[in-house]
Amino acid sequence: MTQPLLAVEGLVKHFALKSENWFDRSRPLVRAVDNVSFSVGHRETLALVGESGCGKSTTGRLILQLIDPTAGAVRFEGADLVTMAPQALRRARKDLQIIFQDPHASLNPRMSVEDIILEPLYAQGERPSAAMRTYAGDLLEKVGLSRRHAQRFAHEFSGGQRQRIGIARAIAPKPKFVICDEAVSALDVSVQAQIINLLQDLQEELGMSYLFIGHDLAVVRHIADRVAVMYLGRIVETAPKTTIYAAPRHPYTQALLASAPVPHPRLRKTRNRLRGEMPSPLNPPSGCHFHPRCPLAQDVCKTDDPVLRTLESGHEVACHFAELTAGGPAPRPS
Amino acid sequence: MSAPLLDIRNLSIGFPAGKGEVLAVNDVNFSVAPRELVGIVGESGSGKSVTALAIIGLLPPNARVSGEIAFAGRNLVGLPQRQLRGLRGKEMGMIFQEPMTSLNPVFTVGDQIVEAVRAHEHMSLKAARDRATELLDKVGIPSPRRRLDDYPHQMSGGMRQRVMIAIALSSSPKLLIADEPTTALDVTIQAQLLDLLNGLREDFGTAIVLITHNMGVMAEIADRVVVMYCSRVVEEAGIFDLFDRPQHPYTEGLLGSTPDMGETAHRLTTIRGGMPNPADLPPGCLFAPRCDKAIAQCTTAQPPLFELGDGQKAACILAPKLQTEGAT
Numbered sequence: 001m002t003q004p005l006l007a008v009e010g011l012v013k014h015f016a017l018k019s020e021n022w023f024d025r026s027r028p029l030v031r032a033v034d035n036v037s038f039s040v041g042h043r044e045t046l047a048l049v050g051e052s053g054c055g056k057s058t059t060g061r062l063i064l065q066l067i068d069p070t071a072g073a074v075r076f077e078g079a080d081l082v083t084m085a086p087q088a089l090r091r092a093r094k095d096l097q098i099i100f101q102d103p104h105a106s107l108n109p110r111m112s113v114e115d116i117i118l119e120p121l122y123a124q125g126e127r128p129s130a131a132m133r134t135y136a137g138d139l140l141e142k143v144g145l146s147r148r149h150a151q152r153f154a155h156e157f158s159g160g161q162r163q164r165i166g167i168a169r170a171i172a173p174k175p176k177f178v179i180c181d182e183a184v185s186a187l188d189v190s191v192q193a194q195i196i197n198l199l200q201d202l203q204e205e206l207g208m209s210y211l212f213i214g215h216d217l218a219v220v221r222h223i224a225d226r227v228a229v230m231y232l233g234r235i236v237e238t239a240p241k242t243t244i245y246a247a248p249r250h251p252y253t254q255a256l257l258a259s260a261p262v263p264h265p266r267l268r269k270t271r272n273r274l275r276g277e278m279p280s281p282l283n284p285p286s287g288c289h290f291h292p293r294c295p296l297a298q299d300v301c302k303t304d305d306p307v308l309r310t311l312e313s314g315h316e317v318a319c320h321f322a323e324l325t326a327g328g329p330a331p332r333p334s
Numbered sequence: 335m336s337a338p339l340l341d342i343r344n345l346s347i348g349f350p351a352g353k354g355e356v357l358a359v360n361d362v363n364f365s366v367a368p369r370e371l372v373g374i375v376g377e378s379g380s381g382k383s384v385t386a387l388a389i390i391g392l393l394p395p396n397a398r399v400s401g402e403i404a405f406a407g408r409n410l411v412g413l414p415q416r417q418l419r420g421l422r423g424k425e426m427g428m429i430f431q432e433p434m435t436s437l438n439p440v441f442t443v444g445d446q447i448v449e450a451v452r453a454h455e456h457m458s459l460k461a462a463r464d465r466a467t468e469l470l471d472k473v474g475i476p477s478p479r480r481r482l483d484d485y486p487h488q489m490s491g492g493m494r495q496r497v498m499i500a501i502a503l504s505s506s507p508k509l510l511i512a513d514e515p516t517t518a519l520d521v522t523i524q525a526q527l528l529d530l531l532n533g534l535r536e537d538f539g540t541a542i543v544l545i546t547h548n549m550g551v552m553a554e555i556a557d558r559v560v561v562m563y564c565s566r567v568v569e570e571a572g573i574f575d576l577f578d579r580p581q582h583p584y585t586e587g588l589l590g591s592t593p594d595m596g597e598t599a600h601r602l603t604t605i606r607g608g609m610p611n612p613a614d615l616p617p618g619c620l621f622a623p624r625c626d627k628a629i630a631q632c633t634t635a636q637p638p639l640f641e642l643g644d645g646q647k648a649a650c651i652l653a654p655k656l657q658t659e660g661a662t
């Protein structure tokens with residue numbers, strides 16, 4: 001088998017919070033990412049989905065080495081970014097870009113849009129020139145903005161326009177790998193469709209790979225080749241897109257798909273709800289993290305961690321009873 | 335229907351651009367009754383957030399506003415900041431599109447919720463912290479007590495969004511403006527949040543203006559929807575009419591571009607072309623250059639919002655015709 005473009009191995013990130021009081025020296029740990037492994041191939045899109053706060057953005061930031069992992073390796077084209085010398089890492093950065101979840105926080109308020117977009121290229125030693133400015137204008141048009149906007153500042157744009165500036169910046173250096181963290185969530189459906197088509201065109205032309213973090217299951221269904229489902233810091237299921245949507249096997253994935261809203265007012269009451277509350281990453285449940293909310297949970301689920309195991313080629317599930325979940329809950333009405 | 339709580343009349347908002355001015359909002363009219371939930375959808379950059387900021391009185395100082403924003407009978411346009419500040423938080427709440435624009439990075443989220451709670455109710459610090467914990471719990475943040483001491487950057491995107499929602503829920507405003515409140519939230523928490531919004535309406539009669547791109551959310555909760563395109567309102571309709579018989583081709587295009595769970599087509603449907611340059615608008619209907627139904631007449635004059643019955647309105651010259659044809 002050929003080597004994947006990116007391979008994440010046993011990634012762990014714990015954040016220490018403040019102690020509750022002066023006497024209590026134990027600093028509570030947020031287990032944001034808890035032994036996560038996956039790989040992304042050339043020209044492949046892996047979607048990462050899961051509940052708010054389950055560790056998706058942290059995983060993205062760990063891959064780019066924006067924060068240090070507690071443990072684990074991130075191999076990009078075979079080399080571990082975690083242990084890489086700073087200079088080599090700087091060179092690798094050109095091929096690794098991210099579209100941040102919060103555009104407001106990630107766009108420098110004092111830079112013109114043109115400079116924001118070209119910044120990753122300047123960081124690689126490119127010099128400002130007329131050709132570069134033309135290139136920035138081309139990128140602005142590619143994301144549905146106007147080249148006349150090049151000298152404006154980020155705060156003069158709407159939320160969705162800012163998000164598209166972040167997209168233009170990420171694709172500017174023609175990277176091999178882009179992390180799209182909720183990259184199209186601020187866009188209306190028509191512009192969203194244009195951007196998704198653009199990302200797919202770039203993938204075809206340049207062979208880009210994407211880690212696509214998203215909440216909108218319909219969008220994920222469209223763009224992904226494979227889907228990884230995360231729950232409280234762990235991956236609980238991965239499978240090719242068609243398998244995940246047609247035959248999800250982890251009870252959490254099944255619940256997630258069943259609770260997607262139906263875009264029609266006459267179907268208002270048909271949304272199923274996942275019962276129970278999201279457990280805390282400060283104090284995760286024993287055994288299977290999902291057991292307090294799982295309709296299938298047995299005693300063994302409270303004590304033993306289910307490992308991610310292969311059900312069939314390319315389909316991995318972390319559930320003790322994955323053999324019993326085929327068929328799952330009734331499919332959604334359509 | 336009861337008298338509107340919010341009544342927006344001929345609202346226009348311009349920003350200086352070069353030597354002239356560009357209108358981000360152009361002659362917008364709509365109203366919201368108590369307890370009603372009016373949705374606003376529309377193309378990115380069409381003026382939804384600017385409209386929201388105008389209502390709450392938080393436009394940047396270089397914005398020029400004309401028209402009227404009547405809130406409980408009082409015109410807010412031109413009201414001094416001091417009076418607007420009095421209304422904000424107490425009578426009007428706002429959930430901003432980007433949480434980091436309104437959360438202060440140097441204070442803990444607990445401090446910020448406590449401040450909001452104590453701004454409209456006298457209570458001890460301890461009681462306010464209990465209330466803050468309760469609010470965080472309500473918006474679905476696990477271990478809420480411990481999370482009070484987090485700084486915003488220590489929270490995930492969806493958690494920050496929920497902190498803002500908790501702050502908006504700390505009072506029981508008469509009007510809540512929620513600008514994309516669920517973009518960073520997974521479907522489970524999204525459903526929980528929609529329940530909270532419905533709860534506000536039922537318990538306190540709160541009127542809500544909800545801006546969202548998510549047609550699933552709109553379908554689930556809105557009574558009425560205002561559709562904006564390029565700084566103007568192009569359609570207004572009850573939620574069922576909007577989905578069953580949209581009258582403006584832009585609305586139709588928008589509904590047609592919604593990716594659905596069954597679709598696996600290679601390319602997503604889009605509305606061809608892009609929004610026109612606001613500094614160089616086409617003559618006539620602003621949607622004409624992208625419209626498949628456009629006829630010669632469309633490019634001669636801007637169509638007004640035609641009343642089509644049942645409160646539905648559309649700014650398309652074909653709409654009234656379709657309507658009469660449909661009726662016969």
Ligand SMILES: Nc1ncnc2c1ncn2[C@@H]1O[C@H](COP(=O)(O)OP(=O)(O)OP(=O)(O)O)[C@@H](O)[C@H]1O
Nearest residue numbers: 015032052053054055056057058488489490491492
């Ligand atoms: N710097 C930090 N310090 C402490 N905790 C952190 C920090 N960054 C993230 N966390 C915690 O790690 C957990 C995972 O956060 P992350 O941002 O990865 O979630 P997410 O899956 O991206 O969620 P969302 O869908 O809401 O964006 C959360 O509980 C968050 O509060």
Ligand SMILES: Nc1ncnc2c1ncn2[C@@H]1O[C@H](COP(=O)(O)OP(=O)(O)OP(=O)(O)O)[C@@H](O)[C@H]1O
Nearest residue numbers: 156157158159160349358378379380381382383384
């Ligand atoms: N401070 C500002 N100065 C100049 N132009 C501005 C300013 N704020 C907004 N605009 C412009 O006004 C228009 C409307 O912006 P607005 O934020 O209302 O869009 P929106 O409908 O909320 O879009 P989105 O769905 O992308 O959030 C946009 O073209 C934007 O570029």
Ligand code: SF4
Nearest residue numbers: 288291294301319320
């Ligand atoms: S391991 Fe047990 S609790 Fe976890 S998902 Fe499977 S059945 Fe449910």
Ligand SMILES: [Mg+2]
Nearest residue numbers: 057101490491
């Ligand atoms: Mg995130």
Ligand SMILES: [Mg+2]
Nearest residue numbers: 158159383431
């Ligand atoms: Mg907006």
